[in-house]
Amino acid sequence: MKSHIILINYNGPSTELFSFMPDNGLASLSSFALSEGYEPLVLDYITTETGKRLFNMKMKETIKEVYRLNENLQEQDRIKKMNEFKKLFHKLIEEEEDRIGKEIISAIKKFNSTIVGFKLWEGMGFHGSIRIAEKIKKEYPRIITLGGGPHVDMYDSHILEFTRNFDFLIYGEGEIPLIELIKYTQGKGNLKSIPNLIYRDGSEIIKNPPRFISNLEELPSPLYDEEIYPAMKEGKKINVFLLEESRGCPNRCKFCIHPRKSGSSWRNKKPSIVVDEMEKIINKYSSSTFRLTGSNPPPGLLTSISKEIIKRKLTVNFSTFGHTRAFPEENYPLMRKAGCRAMAFGIESGSQYILDESIGKGISVKQSKDALKASKEAGIYTIASVIVPAPFETKETMDETFNLLLEANPDSVTVQFAILNPNTIWWEDAEKYNFQFKDREKLLKKLMKRIPPSLLPPPLWERIHYKLNDMNDREILKISQGFIERLRKHGIEHGTSDFVAILALGAGWIVRELKEKSDLALWKGDFDTITEIVNSINKD
Structure with a gap:
């Protein structure tokens, strides 16, 4: 049976x-x-x-x-x-x-x-x-x-x-x-x-111990048929698809769970297989807009996928994560020609001291600057994400991050204070990285049950239950918000993800207008407007 x-x-x-x-x-x-x-x-x-x-x-x-x-x-x-x-x-x-x-x-x-x-x-x-x-x-x-x-x-x-x-x-x-x-x-x-x-x-x-699938090409393509996935009917979902090109990450960023979640070595599909899946979605589900899912695509893979798209003369739009260390092996102008409209780079900091001592990403500030500039010069909507404040953060290190962003001038910056998540290096050695709390087990349970800020105003937000650099959550948030306002005063937008960018650019919206309209509608619970937005994206 x-x-x-x-x-x-x-x-x-x-x-x-x-x-x-x-x-x-x-x-x-x-x-x-x-x-x-x-x-x-x-x-x-x-x-x-x-x-x-x-x-x-x-x-x-x-x-x-x-x-x-x-x-x-x-x-x-x-x-x-x-x-x-x-x-x-x-x-x-x-x-x-x-x-x-x-x-x-x-x-x-x-x-x-x-x-x-x-x-x-x-x-x-x-x-x-x-x-x-x-x-x-x-x-x-x-x-x-x-x-x-x-x-x-x-x-x-x-x-x-x-x-x-x-x-x-x-x-x-x-x-x-x-x-x-x-x-x-x-x-x-x-x-x-x-x-x-x-x-x-x-x-x-x-x-039980983990196991990772060694050959991703053995997996069948995802199914979005309405009889299996009924929410795909009648505009209930956005008709833009996530597309898996790789899993795994060899980096050991101290804040990140990805190496434990998806393995510490790269596994990727051949570019021809990735583009085969694009064509299946184009033909079966009438969508030509994609977001690649790999958190850290292997160097050169994005360019190889782009060459395959151009070879087949496909008209697509896609966004992806980018890694600054992979920049010399990626051809951003060719990627843009193939349809890459947005890239998100986790640069984390503009301070080499913070990158080395707090983040552990194995990149240099120069690599971040070069990659961001090259992406934007290629006509790709370029997003930089930073952690402010990070462990060991000072006014001087924040100024270094600010100056990097000012010089590289990405299209948008996302700013997030250091979040302490289980199954990360920060969690395992929290005191070393300037996180302070009394009881690890109690903190874990509080974080697991915590409801993050959503639709309610700040006085009703739940506390984060730990300190960073001897600051409580309100002091931490004040620094993050101050950094965001400083960026805005210098004309740098905040908070647009590559997800929103590709939804906008793939459907002919101005990115900022889509973000502002959708954010306001979600905050107000105006789902008539959200439905209109979804229908407009699906139509295009």
Whole structure:
């Protein structure tokens, strides 16, 4: 008998336009499961339709009142009233999650599913997925529930300690462990032999060793067919696709989990295979706009892919991560000719001291400057991301970063203060890198459960529970915001990702106009406008 698998994607209220792009991870898992003889169904709730349901009139009125109180500094018991509205905000979200849970239960019954998997995001997506899984377990106690995705990569076994609503977790790459787990539920194999799996054995939680797929070309192309991925119907998702060209990263950036998540060595598809997949999507799903997913493509791969695109005379638009160290081996003008419209570079700092002692990226300031300039000169929308403040940051090192950005003059800069994530070098040796906290285990649990800033004003934001360079979170945030304002005063835009850039440029929008219009609509919960934006992108 075939196993029927349902895969769920839910992240709470969406705050970024690009979150409405199809989820290539779940589409890839579905395709792999189908190729192994199983029947998958993706229920993606990160859609314009879910946004409209979450932001009903009562929710909009609640958010409006919270911001009225936030601006009225003289109103008595202002913070107390704001917190009451915050409770209502979360209550309204929970009510919609209850409805989503009922819909999934109906799908389980109709689909006769034996396994339900959740992609676990941070914050409200994490808590909402737990709540939905709990409803499913109450209705179907014997059904297998599992979690995977970015939150599992960071918090792994601690999630099973926090909730019993998931039977299993999969960290890292999910294709092989998902299939092996299905076989286990059919009485084949044993749990100990399944890689990347986390599970309970009595009172003990077991984390099996990782395994990485050596040949990515053996994986079937992701499937976005409406019968498998019904959210692709009727403009609920943006018809722009993530395209996997590589996995793995040999760098050991001290803040990053990617080497542990996807391996410390490069694995990439041949350029001809990558462009084959582009053509499949063009022909089958009527889209010619892509975002390459590799967090650090091997040097020369992007140029080779571009040559293949030009050779086939394809008209496409794509964006990608770029690595400054790969610049001499990449031909940016040729990439632009092939359709590369935007590149994001994680330069992190303009201070060599910070790069060497705090970041560990193995690059020089000169490499960052040269790569950013070359990308922009080639006509590619160029984004630089920096960490400010970083461990050991001083006024002098921030000035160095500012001066680099001023000289390189990227189209946009994203600024983020140093975030302490588990399964990173910063986490393992936090004191060495100037992070201060009292209890590591308590901090981990707080970070796992934390709801990051979203749609509510700063007085209602949850604290980050640690200090950096002897500063608390408000002092850290003040420095980051001050740096952003300093950039803006000198005409450098902030906050545009390459995701938003490619959505805009691929559809003929001005990048800044798309970002401003979509940000305002998401903040207001105006999903009529978001739907119009999505339709305009899909039309083009």
